[in-house]
Amino acid sequence: MSKLWEAPPSRERPVLSVPVIARAAIELADQEGIDALSMQRVAAVLGFTKMALYRHVSDKAELLAVMVDVAVGEPPSLGAGDWRTRLESFLAALSAVWERHPWLPWVTLGDRMMGPREMAWVECALTALDDTGLSGVEKMDAVTLLFGHIRNTQSSGTAGTQPWAEDHQVREPYKELLERHGDRFPALSATLAGIGEAPGDFGRRFGLDCILDGLAVRIGRAASGA
Amino acid sequence: MSKLWEAPPSRERPVLSVPVIARAAIELADQEGIDALSMQRVAAVLGFTKMALYRHVSDKAELLAVMVDVAVGEPPSLGAGDWRTRLESFLAALSAVWERHPWLPWVTLGDRMMGPREMAWVECALTALDDTGLSGVEKMDAVTLLFGHIRNTQSSGTAGTQPWAEDHQVREPYKELLERHGDRFPALSATLAGIGEAPGDFGRRFGLDCILDGLAVRIGRAASGA
DNA sequence: ACACGCATGTGTCCGATGGATACTGTGTGT
DNA sequence: ACACACAGTATCCATCGGACACATGCGTGT
Numbered sequence: 031m032s033k034l035w036e037a038p039p040s041r042e043r044p045v046l047s048v049p050v051i052a053r054a055a056i057e058l059a060d061q062e063g064i065d066a067l068s069m070q071r072v073a074a075v076l077g078f079t080k081m082a083l084y085r086h087v088s089d090k091a092e093l094l095a096v097m098v099d100v101a102v103g104e105p106p107s108l109g110a111g112d113w114r115t116r117l118e119s120f121l122a123a124l125s126a127v128w129e130r131h132p133w134l135p136w137v138t139l140g141d142r143m144m145g146p147r148e149m150a151w152v153e154c155a156l157t158a159l160d161d162t163g164l165s166g167v168e169k170m171d172a173v174t175l176l177f178g179h180i181r182n183t184q185s186s187g188t189a190g191t192q193p194w195a196e197d198h199q200v201r202e203p204y205k206e207l208l209e210r211h212g213d214r215f216p217a218l219s220a221t222l223a224g225i226g227e228a229p230g231d232f233g234r235r236f237g238l239d240c241i242l243d244g245l246a247v248r249i250g251r252a253a254s255g256a
Numbered sequence: 257m258s259k260l261w262e263a264p265p266s267r268e269r270p271v272l273s274v275p276v277i278a279r280a281a282i283e284l285a286d287q288e289g290i291d292a293l294s295m296q297r298v299a300a301v302l303g304f305t306k307m308a309l310y311r312h313v314s315d316k317a318e319l320l321a322v323m324v325d326v327a328v329g330e331p332p333s334l335g336a337g338d339w340r341t342r343l344e345s346f347l348a349a350l351s352a353v354w355e356r357h358p359w360l361p362w363v364t365l366g367d368r369m370m371g372p373r374e375m376a377w378v379e380c381a382l383t384a385l386d387d388t389g390l391s392g393v394e395k396m397d398a399v400t401l402l403f404g405h406i407r408n409t410q411s412s413g414t415a416g417t418q419p420w421a422e423d424h425q426v427r428e429p430y431k432e433l434l435e436r437h438g439d440r441f442p443a444l445s446a447t448l449a450g451i452g453e454a455p456g457d458f459g460r461r462f463g464l465d466c467i468l469d470g471l472a473v474r475i476g477r478a479a480s481g482a
Numbered sequence: 483a484c485a486c487g488c489a490t491g492t493g494t495c496c497g498a499t500g501g502a503t504a505c506t507g508t509g510t511g512t
Numbered sequence: 513a514c515a516c517a518c519a520g521t522a523t524c525c526a527t528c529g530g531a532c533a534c535a536t537g538c539g540t541g542t
Contacts, residue, residue: 068528068529069528069529069530070527070528070529080529080530081532084530084531089530090528090529090530
């Protein structure tokens, strides 16, 4: 008699577990941004009380750690080729994942431990630099540099110093502002006045080429005798 | 008779105003980190109720905007020299300010308007690239790239993919982890095993040199025709 | 067959956050 | 002398992460 009318005990309640929670949290963060992620919201999505989550996850930090490792997934296999093309294809894969989960690169910032999947990505990036003759520190720092650049040029949330939108159109408030105070910023005015059409990922491409060219210089130097 | 004993009307209550509030907030953020910054805390430091602040500042976002512009201060004057040395001295100044206010580069991330001082810094950076023959977009993107790199290699809060501390000593938990699972990450293990001494700012220096070399390639290309 | 124990989930409470709103007090201009 | 504008205060609210005490139900040992 317990189960009233023998009704299915609960539609829409997937049985709580760490992966289930993580997936729900990831979906929430993907759709509404990482700031909208609260224990309450995650629990609500799954149809539970927030405190139910704490049975499976010790605190929000742990939830985030799990989310990261689930969301990042497995690194790509780079195939053959020289270090540059292999790096390029690695970074394309990284971009794709970070585009799918825009919050991902930003929650991995502070002092923290990498998860196994995360380490696998770093491992993957390092292998691309295997036969370059770079030292250990240099390899790691190159990888860090590239990760950072991709994160910085992510569409989401890195306007930073850029007075234009994704399509390189100067944003309206800046236009107005420069009309009134343009004389105080001659170089900026001139620069913005002179920009034409540019693809959305021009900044990323430009920076990437700079960095890779710089790496090439060092790698060439390392190859042709210390 | 109102002012009891004609005592100075209030020691330790500097009369509220936007700059006073901003300075207090900056000091708080410098000392306890940006996460410790709340209206309550700022008000408490000054000896007022938190709501008193809202008479002078419309909300926390505006307080942050003011803090940024006050904290960033005036850009340096770069003196003479080629673009590279001028950029270097610009970036040194930027690093110094961001070192003094480690929260500064991180609160300027989302979509937002730059303040006048902030724009002056961008202006300053652009002038360093004045006679390089780079296009407008390229100049802006170069500046963005460099700002981003300095931010990424700031001591505070950018461990990210780096398994070592500031002195390039591999952090303890990673050592332990690689002892147990090192075989899953051969390249990473090898890389970390092989790192020796390196100055704290090696990563920043390395990345900076890469970027500047890459820029040099483009600038040389722009100069010699095309 | 029965009862106990543990895992899982619930309800309630706490301090802190950003912010709205209504109030009080005081200084100044007419 | 009086009214008004403004600076600061007192309350209130929803939301956050999290602690803790409780309910509930299933599996297992006897």
